[in-house]
Amino acid sequence: MPLKATSFRCTARRGGMTSDPRRSFQVLVAEHVEGCSMFGLIWVVVARTRLAFRRFMPTNLLLDAIHTRRGLKWGVPAMLFAVPYGLGALLCFGMAEGGAPGWLNLVGLLFTWNALKFVVAGPATLLRLARVRTQEARARRASAGAREADEDLGLGTPVGRSVDSASVELVR
Structure with a gap:
């Protein structure tokens, strides 16, 4: 189940980040979570393939x-x-x-x-x-x-x- 990043609602203004409200911390976290879910999907496919090869x-x-x-x-x-x-x-x-x-x-x-x-x-x-x-x-x-x-x-x-x-x- 993918994680939802709706609880992070602050804008990234400090540390050289832009003050553009469209590039909020929520968007950055959501992009990170999408990358993790893709990695998780790949991990699951590889694990299931290995299990099938191991069994058959x-x-x-x-x-x-x-x-x-x-x-x-x-x-x-x-x-x-x-x-x-x-x-x-x-x-x-x-x-x-x-x-x-x-x-x-x-x-x-x-x-x-x-x-x-x-x-x-x-x-x-x-x-x-x-x-x-x-x-x-x-x-x-x-x-x-x-x-x-x-x-x-x-x-x-x-x-x-x-x-x-x-x-x-x-x-x-």
Whole structure:
């Protein structure tokens, strides 16, 4: 909803401004607000376009799946998807250079962008996987230490826990 600048009703006479009542402070603020609403409109269109691409484009769906906890181990093998995208980019750029329609340059740029996303996703997921596994190992050690302390004090197993092979497997 655009802002209304009707509450500013003073003329801009000081600081070298003209004393023309038509160029009042209200007009200056209204021009500024119109610029902001145009910027806001552009911002909303870009955000909605990004959201649509994020939800429906195949490479983004695959990258989102890779960045989950279960998919982190597939980050480095997913780097291989960069190879066909790179070959597609080379093909499109070569065809456009050889006289094919110029819009193939845009398709080549899209292929290049997707290839770069997969190249960057491999090391990024590898680092995240190392961090997550370190955190999980730290949590397992803390859990095992607390269990050993309870057993040393003779408290047995905590309430709600049973020591059988199924619960031990869940902790791992």
